Amino acid sequence: xxxVFHNLEISHYIYLSTVLFSIGLFGVLFRRNAIVLLMCxxxxxxxxxxxxxxxxxxxxxxxxxxxxxxxxxxxxxxxEAAVGLAILVMVxxxxxxxxxxxLDQLKD
Amino acid sequence: MYRKDKFxxxxxxxxxxxxxxxxxxxxxxxxxxxxxxxxxxxxxxxHSVLALILxxxxxxxxxxxxxxxxxAIVNLMVYAGAIMVLFLFVLMLLxxxxxxxxxxxxxxxxxxxxxxxxxxxxxTAAFQKSGxxxxxxxxxxxGLVKNLGRVLMTEYLVPFELSGILxxxxxxxxxxxxxxxxxxxxxxxxxxxxxx
Amino acid sequence: xxxxxxxxxxxxxxxIINGVLGNKLPKIVVGAIGTAAVLGAFVIAILNxxxxxxxxxxxxxxxxxxxxxxxxxxxxxxxxxxxxxxxMTLIITGIGTLIHLYSxxxxxxxxxxxxxxxxxxxxxxxxxxxxxxxxxxMMFFGWEGVxxxxxxxxxxxxxxxxxxxxxxxxxxxxxIGDLGLLLGMFLIISQFxxxxxxxxxxxxxxxxxxxxxxTAISLLLFVGATGKSAQIPLFTWLPDxxxxxxxxxxxxxxxxxxxxxxxxxxxxxxxxxxxxLTNEIILWVGLGTAxxxxxxxxxxxxxKKVLAYSTVSQLGFMFVALGTGAYTTALFHVTTHAFFxxxxxxxxxxxxxxxxxxxxxxxMGGLKSKMPLTHLTFLIGTLAISGFPLLSGFxxxxxxxxxxxxxxxxxxxxxxxxxxxxxxxxxRLYFLTFHGQYRNHxxxxxxxxxxxxxxxxxxxxxxxxxxxxxxxxxxxxxxHSEGFLFNWLKPLFMIPQSIHEIDHSTEYVLIGIAVLxxxxxxxxxxNIFVTKATIPAETSTGLGGLLQNKFYVDEFYHKVFVxxxxxxxxxxxxxxxxxxxxxxxxxxxxxxxLIGRLNKKVQNGNLxxxxxxxVIAIVLLLGVNLIFA
Numbered sequence: 028x029x030x031v032f033h034n035l036e037i038s039h040y041i042y043l044s045t046v047l048f049s050i051g052l053f054g055v056l057f058r059r060n061a062i063v064l065l066m067c068x069x070x071x072x073x074x075x076x077x078x079x080x081x082x083x084x085x086x087x088x089x090x091x092x093x094x095x096x097x098x099x100x101x102x103x104x105x106x107e108a109a110v111g112l113a114i115l116v117m118v119x120x121x122x123x124x125x126x127x128x129x130l131d132q133l134k135d
Numbered sequence: 136m137y138r139k140d141k142f143x144x145x146x147x148x149x150x151x152x153x154x155x156x157x158x159x160x161x162x163x164x165x166x167x168x169x170x171x172x173x174x175x176x177x178x179x180x181x182h183s184v185l186a187l188i189l190x191x192x193x194x195x196x197x198x199x200x201x202x203x204x205x206x207a208i209v210n211l212m213v214y215a216g217a218i219m220v221l222f223l224f225v226l227m228l229l230x231x232x233x234x235x236x237x238x239x240x241x242x243x244x245x246x247x248x249x250x251x252x253x254x255x256x257x258x259t260a261a262f263q264k265s266g267x268x269x270x271x272x273x274x275x276x277x278g279l280v281k282n283l284g285r286v287l288m289t290e291y292l293v294p295f296e297l298s299g300i301l302x303x304x305x306x307x308x309x310x311x312x313x314x315x316x317x318x319x320x321x322x323x324x325x326x327x328x329x330x331x
Numbered sequence: 332x333x334x335x336x337x338x339x340x341x342x343x344x345x346x347i348i349n350g351v352l353g354n355k356l357p358k359i360v361v362g363a364i365g366t367a368a369v370l371g372a373f374v375i376a377i378l379n380x381x382x383x384x385x386x387x388x389x390x391x392x393x394x395x396x397x398x399x400x401x402x403x404x405x406x407x408x409x410x411x412x413x414x415x416x417x418x419m420t421l422i423i424t425g426i427g428t429l430i431h432l433y434s435x436x437x438x439x440x441x442x443x444x445x446x447x448x449x450x451x452x453x454x455x456x457x458x459x460x461x462x463x464x465x466x467x468x469m470m471f472f473g474w475e476g477v478x479x480x481x482x483x484x485x486x487x488x489x490x491x492x493x494x495x496x497x498x499x500x501x502x503x504x505x506x507i508g509d510l511g512l513l514l515g516m517f518l519i520i521s522q523f524x525x526x527x528x529x530x531x532x533x534x535x536x537x538x539x540x541x542x543x544x545x546t547a548i549s550l551l552l553f554v555g556a557t558g559k560s561a562q563i564p565l566f567t568w569l570p571d572x573x574x575x576x577x578x579x580x581x582x583x584x585x586x587x588x589x590x591x592x593x594x595x596x597x598x599x600x601x602x603x604x605x606x607x608l609t610n611e612i613i614l615w616v617g618l619g620t621a622x623x624x625x626x627x628x629x630x631x632x633x634x635k636k637v638l639a640y641s642t643v644s645q646l647g648f649m650f651v652a653l654g655t656g657a658y659t660t661a662l663f664h665v666t667t668h669a670f671f672x673x674x675x676x677x678x679x680x681x682x683x684x685x686x687x688x689x690x691x692x693x694x695m696g697g698l699k700s701k702m703p704l705t706h707l708t709f710l711i712g713t714l715a716i717s718g719f720p721l722l723s724g725f726x727x728x729x730x731x732x733x734x735x736x737x738x739x740x741x742x743x744x745x746x747x748x749x750x751x752x753x754x755x756x757x758x759r760l761y762f763l764t765f766h767g768q769y770r771n772h773x774x775x776x777x778x779x780x781x782x783x784x785x786x787x788x789x790x791x792x793x794x795x796x797x798x799x800x801x802x803x804x805x806x807x808x809x810x811h812s813e814g815f816l817f818n819w820l821k822p823l824f825m826i827p828q829s830i831h832e833i834d835h836s837t838e839y840v841l842i843g844i845a846v847l848x849x850x851x852x853x854x855x856x857x858n859i860f861v862t863k864a865t866i867p868a869e870t871s872t873g874l875g876g877l878l879q880n881k882f883y884v885d886e887f888y889h890k891v892f893v894x895x896x897x898x899x900x901x902x903x904x905x906x907x908x909x910x911x912x913x914x915x916x917x918x919x920x921x922x923x924x925l926i927g928r929l930n931k932k933v934q935n936g937n938l939x940x941x942x943x944x945x946v947i948a949i950v951l952l953l954g955v956n957l958i959f960a
Contacts, residue, residue: 038262043168045198045262046168050174063180070171073194076194084201091283097206103301104214104300105302105305108221115287116225116228117313125231
């Protein structure tokens with residue numbers, strides 16, 4: 028497996044990550060369902076994770092700092108998903124909606 | 136610098152850049168992007184979740200390609216397993232599986248596409264300008280549990296413990312938020328009245 | 332310690348103590364502090380008399396600090412006590428002490444008692460600043476300070492709107508004069524590069540200055556003097572200033588402040604002596620004021636108004652003296668006038684006090700028996716101002732008349748007429764107040780009472796001074812030498828005063844005329860107001876109406892100056908305020924509202940919009956970085 032990506036350059040992973048990130052961003056902007064929104068955010072986080080892992084490999088970092096970062100991002104993402112979903116459940120319980128367009132009470 | 140491998144890069148002069156890429160990477164990337172697109176375009180949130188799980192699987196495969204075996208497993212367990220199941224569970228709980236989402240206007244779709252496209256272009260341009268071109272310098276076994284565990288327990292010990300605290304607080308917060316408050320309904324009614 | 336510090340500092344200290352702590356102290360303490368402060372200044376001035384009177388050392392100087400240093404121009408806070416200053420200081424603090432003492436009783440029931448004494452002390456301080464300053468700037472500070480105090484004291488009973496208006500009128504009229512003074516000072520700076528008396532006067536005396544410049548400066552200073560000393564055309568504020576409490580009228584608007592113009596002219600004697608044109612103008616302005624005010628005084632019914640016009644008229648006499656170059660005579664008349672006019676005002680105040688704030692002489696009469704002391708002293712004052720032989724006013728007025736006779740016969744004739752009128756209106760006032768039938772139906776005759784001792788004591792002191800005040804400058808025909816004041820001021824004048832050489836026969840004729848004037852005036856007044864017992868009618872017609880309405884000067888000023896100003900203001904108000912400013916202020920409001928509405932569109936609380944903004948911002952930041960980095 029190892030020699031597989033000796034034909035690959037880091038730029039390929041950068042392009043892939045950028046595309047994934049943009050798709051996630053498009054989803055965040057386009058979708059109204061808060062749950063899908065959260066999913067898109069997870070997608071964006073994962074694109075970043077992928078890039079970090081790629082850089083770890085290509086920079087030849089013996090301490091694997093990049094992978095450590097990925098690890099912590101996962102931790103934070105998990106916590107964020109838990110809290111975010113809890114909030115969503117409560118919002119839904121109170122308003123019967125998960126559409127973010129209706130969550131505009133901040134303006135007052 | 137190119138080494139021949141069993142997947143064979145045929146080094147003929149007519150070969151385009153894209154065809155010289157390893158087949159695994161191409162296939163995986165294709166699956167990843169397609170499923171990601173399906174995540175954002177599917178009307179049914181449950182389908183979105185399933186597509187996202189597929190995306191995560193392919194990203195895990197990418198990790199394996201990148202010599203990050205531990206991350207691949209963790210990604211599967213935490214994201215595809217725990218978090219996505221949680222999403223699915225919430226969707227079922229709230230009974231949102233049907234296509235209940237109101238459709239946004241075309242205008243908004245165009246605006247979102249343009250914005251996302253702009254980000255894509257800007258990021259790509261930024262990369263182009265930076266001129267990063269790092270060739271692989273393989274470091275074997277870096278992504279193994281043994282290696283990562285050592286780093287985690289020495290250099291990253293404090294952040295590791297702190298992440299534990301973060302989890303506890305997130306758990307407590309989620310429980311608190313999820314608990315049905317006796318007064319909350321009246322409170323919200325009051326708010327609604329005020330807004331009306 | 333330098334005596335000037337004490338002379339200036341004591342009234343200032345009194346002002347500060349009374350002003351800050353006055354409302355917590357009992358009234359008697361407040362009055363005592365106020366009186367003691369002025370008395371202290373008086374005593375210190377007396378003690379330094381001997382130093383000043385020595386020929387070789389007749390000035391005490393005090394240089395405190397440099398107030399302003401602009402290139403070559405250095406404005407100092409500096410004072411000098413010379414023969415003229417100490418003379419004025421003694422008048423100010425001496426009469427000031429008596430009037431403070433008098434005020435303790437007069438203002439006894441006023442709630443602003445401590446304020447009154449604080450203002451009075453502050454006035455004394457400023458007046459001393461005016462006369463003690465050794466440059467024009469210090470004098471100007473005092474000049475403005477007394478104007479301020481005058482304003483505060485005229486409007487002392489500020490709850491009465493008319494009094495407030497009178498105060499404003501006095502202030503504004505004075506400002507017009509002050510402008511002249513200020514311009515004069517600017518001219519002095521540009522011409523001589525200094526405001527110090529010594530520097531300026533030495534340069535003028537050296538004779539290097541052009542005549543036109545001297546005339547311009549002296550005319551501008553004279554404009555300042557007309558404001559403060561109530562001459563035509565700026566005299567109308569003084570009669571209105573009678574709105575203030577009577578002691579204020581006596582101190583400020585009769586004895587001291589209004590003579591500031593005379594002081595200024597005497598101080599700048601060298602300047603005025605070299606400007607013949609200005610002298611001529613001063614003479615005729617003073618003459619006009621003297622005659623006109625005396626005419627108006629004939630028909631006034633308010634006891635204080637009569638005295639006010641009398642003051643204006645007497646100030647006119649002084650300016651006539653200045654115009655003829657008789658500076659000592661003017662200062663002599665300032666002194667005697669301070670005595671008898673303060674006496675008359677305080678006497679009037681005593682009458683008003685005894686009559687429970689009745690000021691209309693038509694409602695008085697027969698007070699002779701009820702107020703013997705007031706009556707006696709008032710009579711002395713009347714005799715003195717009318718020129719009863721051998722009283723103070725007789726000598727000073729006679730000197731003025733003699734000086735004018737030598738100068739211009741027409742002016743002399745007019746001034747004699749004015750003196751005759753003086754005698755008539757003063758005796759009219761005296762007879763209507765103290766003789767005849769009691770005519771007030773609102774206030775029982777039995778309740779009319781004599782004033783307490785600390786009000787009558789100043790009256791008696793001033794009465795004595797009014798009698799013997801003439802001794803300060805006895806004429807040559809009695810002593811065969813120049814008068815005391817003449818010799819006292821002699822070293823001060825850089826250009827010697829002309830001593831009017833006059834043969835004795837002419838002089839005796841002039842004295843005879845003066846006595847004749849008095850007798851005639853007295854007989855006319857007695858005939859009308861005692862024998863015929865005429866009571867002035869409510870309104871007069873014809874010439875009388877003209878006089879009663881003060882020649883309609885106020886109305887004239889109102890039509891010529893005030894109305895156009897008002898019309899201009901209202902046009903500006905409608906045009907500028909109404910259209911332009913309104914358009915601005917009320918135009919900005921909808922603009923802000925629009926901006927707010929647009930902002931609200933942006934801040935609509937829509938999560939997606941915020942996200943979009945964020946993305947746009949990121950793209951912009953990165954884009955800018957890419958393009959320009």
